[in-house]
Amino acid sequence: MRLKWFNWLALAAVFFMVSPAMPARADSSELRGGKEFGAIGEYVRQVVQQAVYGIDPNPMRIYSVQDYGAIGDGVTDDTAAIQAAIDAAGEAGGGVVFLPPGTYSVSRTSPARNYNYSLLIKESNVTIEGSGMGVSILKMADGQNGTILRTVINNSSIDGALAKALSHIRIANLTIDGNWNNVTWAGPTGLESSGIYDQNGLTLSTTSNSKVENVHVKHIGQDGISGGSNRNLTIVNSIVEHTGKNNIAMFQSTGVKIVNNTLRNANDSPDGGVSKPYYNTSTAKYSSIAFAYSPVVTYTGTTKNFSLAVGNKIETSTGRGISADYQANNLLIEGNIIESTSGRNLIGLQMPNNVSPLPSSYLIANNILSSNAPSPGGTRTISAVNMKDLLVTGNVIQGGGLGIVLDHVANSTIEGNIIGGIGNTSAAFAGINVRASEGITINSNDLQNSTVKFTVNPSANIRMLHNQLGAPPTGLTMLTDFSSFNNQGYDPYSAPLTASFTWNTVTVPAGGYAEYDVTVQGALPGQFALAGSNTSTGSLGVSAMVVGPDLVRVVLTNLTGSAISLPAGNWRVQVMR
Numbered sequence: 001m002r003l004k005w006f007n008w009l010a011l012a013a014v015f016f017m018v019s020p021a022m023p024a025r026a027d028s029s030e031l032r033g034g035k036e037f038g039a040i041g042e043y044v045r046q047v048v049q050q051a052v053y054g055i056d057p058n059p060m061r062i063y064s065v066q067d068y069g070a071i072g073d074g075v076t077d078d079t080a081a082i083q084a085a086i087d088a089a090g091e092a093g094g095g096v097v098f099l100p101p102g103t104y105s106v107s108r109t110s111p112a113r114n115y116n117y118s119l120l121i122k123e124s125n126v127t128i129e130g131s132g133m134g135v136s137i138l139k140m141a142d143g144q145n146g147t148i149l150r151t152v153i154n155n156s157s158i159d160g161a162l163a164k165a166l167s168h169i170r171i172a173n174l175t176i177d178g179n180w181n182n183v184t185w186a187g188p189t190g191l192e193s194s195g196i197y198d199q200n201g202l203t204l205s206t207t208s209n210s211k212v213e214n215v216h217v218k219h220i221g222q223d224g225i226s227g228g229s230n231r232n233l234t235i236v237n238s239i240v241e242h243t244g245k246n247n248i249a250m251f252q253s254t255g256v257k258i259v260n261n262t263l264r265n266a267n268d269s270p271d272g273g274v275s276k277p278y279y280n281t282s283t284a285k286y287s288s289i290a291f292a293y294s295p296v297v298t299y300t301g302t303t304k305n306f307s308l309a310v311g312n313k314i315e316t317s318t319g320r321g322i323s324a325d326y327q328a329n330n331l332l333i334e335g336n337i338i339e340s341t342s343g344r345n346l347i348g349l350q351m352p353n354n355v356s357p358l359p360s361s362y363l364i365a366n367n368i369l370s371s372n373a374p375s376p377g378g379t380r381t382i383s384a385v386n387m388k389d390l391l392v393t394g395n396v397i398q399g400g401g402l403g404i405v406l407d408h409v410a411n412s413t414i415e416g417n418i419i420g421g422i423g424n425t426s427a428a429f430a431g432i433n434v435r436a437s438e439g440i441t442i443n444s445n446d447l448q449n450s451t452v453k454f455t456v457n458p459s460a461n462i463r464m465l466h467n468q469l470g471a472p473p474t475g476l477t478m479l480t481d482f483s484s485f486n487n488q489g490y491d492p493y494s495a496p497l498t499a500s501f502t503w504n505t506v507t508v509p510a511g512g513y514a515e516y517d518v519t520v521q522g523a524l525p526g527q528f529a530l531a532g533s534n535t536s537t538g539s540l541g542v543s544a545m546v547v548g549p550d551l552v553r554v555v556l557t558n559l560t561g562s563a564i565s566l567p568a569g570n571w572r573v574q575v576m577r
Contacts, residue, residue: 061095063088065104072102077141079106079118086121086128094125099136099174106138108146115158116146116198124167130174133216133239139177145184145221148176150203154229169210176201178220180244181270199244200226208232218242219270223249228293231255240288242268246319249290254330256291256307263288263312267319267342287320287348288312288338291328306361308332315339321346321369330361336368343373346400351386358410360389371400380405384412392417399423403431403450411439420448429471434459442467451490454478497522497575499552503533507565508540508558515555520575523550528576535569544573 063085066072070081082097082104089095106118118140121128128149130136138148154165178201199221204210208231216239217224224240225248227233232255240247241264248263250256267286289309307330314321314336321338323345324331331349338346346369351359362384369381379401384390390412397403403419406412419431431450434440436457446468454462454475461481464473469489476482484491499520508514523529523546531544531554541557552573558564 061089061092062098063095064098064100066100070099070102070104072100072104072136074103074105074137074139076105077107078104079109082106082138083109083119086119086126089126090121090123094123094168096127096129099128099130099138101131101135103137103139105141106148107141107144110146115150115153115203117148117150117203118144118146119149120162121149121151121166121169122162124169126168127170127172128174129170129172132173133175133214136174137177138174140179140183142179142182143184145199147198147200147203148178150198150200151205151207154206165206165208167208167210169204169207171202171204171212171215173214175216175218176220177218180219180221180242183221198222200224201240201243203227204230204233206230210234211236213237215239217247220244223247224266225249228252233257234259236260238262239264241265242270243286244269245286246290247288249287249292250307251291252293253291254307258289258307258309258312260311261313264315265318266316268317285320287323288314288316289322291324291331292326293328306330306332308334309336310334312336316344317341318344320344320348323348323350325350325352327351327355327359329359332363332365333367334363334365338367339370339372341371341373343371343379343401345379345383346371346381348380348383349385349387349390350383353386355386358386358388360387362387362390364390364392364395366394368396369400370398373400383407384409388412391415397431402433403447405430405433405435406437406440407435407456409437409440412437413441413443414445415441415443416445418446418448419450422447422450431470434462437462441465499573501571501573502568503554503566503571504568505566506556507563508556509563510558510561513555513557515553516571517547517551517553518571518573519550520546520552520573521550523552523575525549530574530576531571533569533571535567537566538564540564540566546575 065082065085068081068084070078072078085097089097108116108118110116140148151166151169152159152162152164154163156163200223201217201220202225204227206229211234212225213236218241220243222245224243225235228251230253233253234257235248236259239262243266247266248258266288291307309322319342321340322333333347340346347364349362364382371379371381373379381397381400382392382404385407388410390409392404393415395417397419399421401423403422404414414432422429422431429450430453431447432442432452434454436459438460441463442452444466447470449470451469451471452473455478458478458480462479464484464487467487469487472490497520499518501518503516506514525546525548527546529544529546529552531542539560544552544554547553552575554573
């Protein structure tokens with residue numbers, strides 16, 4: 001399984017990298033936290049460097065919003081002036097819409113309907129460029145509502161004659177402030193009755209080859225950065241915090257690269273959920289990074305589109321960390337640091353039931369995951385549900401109620417993870433919990449104060465190899481085709497029953513057999529027995545079986561056409577319990 005994964009990922013690297021060569025000014029050790037991305041090696045290094053250091057593809061003609069009448073004093077409504085600059089750049093075939101230092105107040109301009117907004121990008125090759133985070137600020141005006149900045153959507157029922165797919169959109173070096181303390185709140189108990197739904201910071205939809213970098217998004221009623229049906233979208237070196245729904249949410253998209261961002265307080269609200277309807281403390285269904293409805297991997301020319309979350313720093317107190325659902329395929333989650341006090345999933349890949357074929361191709365590698373929820377309960381630090389072809393490797397997990405949970409998962413490997421501080425006694429300290437899964441290899445994990453637990457219907461074809469366990473595994477009756485070897489702290493085969501004897505010279509006739517009964521204290525029928533000698537047995541077959549309590553029979557079988565004689569020799573018998 002391990003070799004299969006590495007071959008697959010190496011192939012992915014060949015297909016993915018069609019961009020020009022990246023500058024040699026950084027490697028993965030210079031990225032956030034200095035963490036090496038070892039599990040997928042060169043693939044991640046190249047994609048991350050392209051995300052961080054890629055060159056702006058848009059023409060460098062500058063359209064300063066101040067030339068179109070924007071003031072940037074935080075009081076004047078600058079919506080029309082900024083929109084005029086965006087339109088001018090788009091109509092010219094592209095360019096940079098520049099926001100000099102200042103706070104640019106904007107208001108909703110769209111009709112009271114779905115996808116309402118303040119500013120709209122209508123054409124390809126447009127960059128919205130500020131002077132830096134906290135220096136150039138787009139801020140929703142008091143008493144207003146809506147998404148601050150979005151692209152047109154390639155759907156005429158939403159954007160009419162403007163509808164089209166865009167490419168090479170770039171948003172960079174600015175702050176987007178939803179001003180959630182002072183706006184009119186949309187939502188189920190707010191303005192949705194008037195058809196006003198969206199209250200995002202930035203929405204990119206039906207774009208290709210686009211980028212968000214060095215952008216600070218905060219105090220947003222719904223999603224911080226949202227979008228659907230994007231291809232090859234990069235979100236890098238940005239900060240997204242205090243959002244009513246997800247920090248970043250991507251739907252039906254492939255080739256999304258979310259790299260080196262700081263994400264805080266998804267599923268948040270300025271008043272603790274008293275009146276803000278999207279805040280949800282009971283189910284915490286919103287995440288710092290959310291992938292959903294991603295299609296099965298597609299080919300565009302020679303590009304194979306995977307989505308990835310790499311090197312992000314995530315802090316959450318009420319929401320989830322990184323999540324994927326509704327058939328989100330082909331995800332690489334590598335080198336993130338996630339700290340949670342929410343008691344929710346830190347990484348949750350939960351696909352729907354009864355989907356055929358199963359969603360596939362997932363890697364969760366080299367993440368540092370910490371949960372210090374006061375009552376961990378059934379918290380799943382890493383949760384995988386209804387999928388196949390998953391590799392979970394090299395992660396460090398501290399705290400929580402359950403470490404790694406596999407629920408209806410097939411053909412997957414859990415390898416080389418360190419799991420400590422598991423605190424759910426009702427789950428028998430399950431560092432790894434396997435539920436109704438098959439074809440699972442659990443290899444070389446260090447479960448410092450926990451064990452492996454098997455629950456919920458039989459699991460089949462399970463291998464446990466070279467693990468450090470804090471206690472014997474539980475629920476072994478839920479297994480079929482189970483093998484376990486060299487696990488420190490528990491191994492049904494680690495202390496075999498043994499006995500030695502001398503077999504004098506023996507001749508086995510052609511087509512015949514010879515047998516020897518030896519006493520092995522504690523042996524029981526049905527247990528597996530082995531026998532071997534310090535002399536060569538040549539063409540003779542050797543077998544051993546427990547034929548009764550404390551009794552093992554060693555059999556030499558001659559299937560050749562002539563008799564075979566063996567000299568006297570010392571023999572050893574082992575019975576695996």
